[in-house]
Amino acid sequence: MKKIILLSALIFSFSLYAQNIEGSWRLISENGKEITDAEVIRIYEANYFAESAKKPENNEFLWARGGEFSLNDYKEKTDFNTKEPETVGKDLSPKLAFPEKGKLKISYANKDQVWERISSEDNDLTGNWVITGRKRNGKIDMMTPGDRRTVKILGGGRFQWIAFNSATKEFFGSGGGTYSANNGKYIENIEVFSRDKSRAGASLDFDYEIRDGNWHHSGKSSKGDPIYEIWSPYKKAYKK
Numbered sequence: 001m002k003k004i005i006l007l008s009a010l011i012f013s014f015s016l017y018a019q020n021i022e023g024s025w026r027l028i029s030e031n032g033k034e035i036t037d038a039e040v041i042r043i044y045e046a047n048y049f050a051e052s053a054k055k056p057e058n059n060e061f062l063w064a065r066g067g068e069f070s071l072n073d074y075k076e077k078t079d080f081n082t083k084e085p086e087t088v089g090k091d092l093s094p095k096l097a098f099p100e101k102g103k104l105k106i107s108y109a110n111k112d113q114v115w116e117r118i119s120s121e122d123n124d125l126t127g128n129w130v131i132t133g134r135k136r137n138g139k140i141d142m143m144t145p146g147d148r149r150t151v152k153i154l155g156g157g158r159f160q161w162i163a164f165n166s167a168t169k170e171f172f173g174s175g176g177g178t179y180s181a182n183n184g185k186y187i188e189n190i191e192v193f194s195r196d197k198s199r200a201g202a203s204l205d206f207d208y209e210i211r212d213g214n215w216h217h218s219g220k221s222s223k224g225d226p227i228y229e230i231w232s233p234y235k236k237a238y239k240k
Contacts, residue, residue, distance in 0.1 A: 021071060022046075023120035024156025025104060030113050038062055041176065042115065044069070045155035048128040048234060049076070052160050052176045054192040059200035061192055064162055064174040066153075071096075074106075079151075080164040080171055088169040119156035125181040125208065128153045129215055132237050133230030140230070145238050152231060154179060159188060175199070184209055186217065193222075 027040035042051040050066035067079035074096035078087045095107040104115040131150045133142045147167035153160055160176035177191035177200075186206040193199040199222050206219035215231040 020120060021104070022155055023122075024118040024158040025115040026118055028114055028116045030111055032112070041118070041158060041160075042066075043153050043155045043158050043160055045126060045153050046128040046234065048151070048153055050151070050153045050160040050162060050176075052174055052192050054197075054200075059192060059197045061174075061194040061197060064160075064171070064194065066160075066162065079166045080162055080169075082171050085169045085171075088166060117156075118158065121157045122155065123181045124210060125154050125179075125186065125215060127155070128234040129231035130234045130237050131229055132214070132232040135228035140228070142230075146240075149238065151234065154181075181208065186219075190222070 022044050025042045025044070027035050027038075027042070029035060037055070038053045039056045040051065040053040042049060047068055047070065048066070049069050050064070052064045053062040054060060055062060063081075063083040065078065065081040065083060068077045069075065074094065076092040076094065078090055078092065081087050092108065094109075097105040097107075099105050099114070102117045104117070106113045106115070129152045130145045131143070131152070132145065133140050135141075148165045150161060150163040152162075157178055157180075158176065159179045160174060162174045163172035164170060165172075173194050175190060175193040175195075178189045180187045184207055186208045188204045188206075190199050190202045190204070202222060204219065204222060206217055208215060208217050210216075213233060213236070216228075217231060218228045219226075221227050
């Protein structure tokens with residue numbers, strides 16, 4: 001009997017590893033009720049996830065949450081959560097299942113969610129990044145991200161950036177939407193912006209290149225100000 005239980009556990013564990021969770025997902029139901037009053041998008045990449053929600057009729061920002069995850073015995077560690085800030089720093093162990101192709105079911109203590117895959121597309125910039133440098137007055141200032149950091153996660157044709165402090169549980173802003181990255185040109189199509197919903201619908205063009213594993217990003221911000229940023233792989237640059 002013990003051998004049968006052990007074998008079942010191994011098969012279940014293997015089935016999780018066999019599934020490709022990375023990419024972008026849309027929440028379609030919660031506790032059996034279809035989601036119609038919010039558009040909720042989640043991105044999984046490089047052991048990190050980010051989620052944002054908005055009202056579909058007027059692009060009003062509703063919430064953002066995310067943090068690290070591990071697929072083995074699925075766990076989440078919350079880094080930011082505007083809806084439930086008291087969960088920041090806590091570990092969650094929801095149950096993960098794949099009821100059918102293209103669907104993901106996550107069962108938390110008080111809710112069962114079903115997500116539908118949007119895309120698993122990847123490109124040069126697919127991954128989880130943290131900002132480590134900015135050019136000011138012609139000089140590049142480098143930084144080591146700690147509790148206060150700005151993260152940008154890209155996967156499945158979607159992006160989301162988040163500025164937060166995981167120690168103080170402060171949230172400074174988030175934005176997201178669709179993107180493309182081809183031949184050194186990066187284009188963001190903004191769909192949600194926590195600080196100003198009127199930014200939704202805007203498209204921003206940037207030049208990019210990967211140097212020594214870092215993403216060099218230049219162009220103009222949504223306000224029209226020139227920017228030059230350096231983003232580094234999160235696992236490499238973030239110091240806990």
